[in-house]
Amino acid sequence: MPDIFKNLPTEIKKNKIKAGIFIGLSAYWGIILVGTFVSFS
């Protein structure tokens, strides 16, 4: 397993704000992509 995955939990704990922003943005993008798919299908 690459080091980046091993160190992920400690990195998230260290950069809580960055992790929060990343999760928030991913959720937003997920909603609009799924919403687009649902609207046009």
Added chain:
Amino acid sequence: MDVFLPIAEVSVNIIAILSLSGVVGVLSGLFGVGGGFLMTPFLIFLGVPPTYAVANEANNILATSVSGSTTHYLKNTLDYKMGFMIVIGGSIGTLLGIWTFSYFKGTGKIDIVISLAYMYILAIIGTAMLIEGLGEIDKARKKIITKKKLHVHYWIHGLPLRMRFQKSKLYESAFTPIIIGLIVGFIAAIMGIGGAFILVPAMIYIIGMPTRLIPGTSLFVTIFVSVIVTFLHAFNYGSIDLILVVMLVIGSIIGVQVGQKLGESIDSAGIKTLLAVLLLAVGIAIAYDTFFAEHVTNEVVKIDVNNLNPLSMFIKKLSLEMPILYGLFSIVFAVVLGVGAAFIRLFFSNLRKKHSLKKV
């Protein structure tokens, strides 16, 4: 205090429209963008149907861009040659955009297309600005200084038909500004925006224009794009509502002046991050409204033209009976308001200069 809009056939709160357009105007003055990408969603939230929100915001952008570019014309900070090249592409893009708009209007999916276009544009720009803004704040905290490349070469620079742009001191393919104009015009026609938030970064990073010429040239291009959008919307769909346009123009012109003044004393990285959060918040609100909120079907109100007040009756009749004249009138009206605002600003600026000279 509600006002009935005779063309959009909805009632809106005059204080809400004036204050929102004022706030968007302040943001436009602060960040140097038109603000259409914020004002159109706000109009939709206030109950104006998306088709009308797009058309009327385009008319409002026409007034503010005329006002801004007149100020730049007086300061001699405008590259006409580059501007006209972008306008050529912009005109083709606008016609393609209006054609796409008509296609989706015909299929009955125009409202969802407008909402989705906003969600994606706000998500892309908001994400990019948030990452850049946070990065700048982080670097400033850690006191890291990075050197930026002066000019990056893309495939677009290798295109033929190279020409000299004396004012910008550039030797570039005519296709570069034409392609950029085409994209901006297409987006402007569908979304009712000026497109400055796409045009300005493209002028800096792709064309490589001097910074002092960018706001004036961008506003100059926006005039032509918004004239075509306004006229085609007025002529094809009769969706320009002069009462709404007057409220929007008054609020945004005052707001822009306040924003420009505020911008002189605020840290840019902080503002960029704040704007990014605002853009994403508006995007989330549109996503919620489109995908999750229960949609209340508004009853179609049959309006009897004879029951309206004289001004609303005149606007309604003019729009129905003479759409070409009405389209031209809405353009001339916005141009006169814009030029008037620029000269009022010049008058007060000269007055302040005289006053400060007397003090010295």
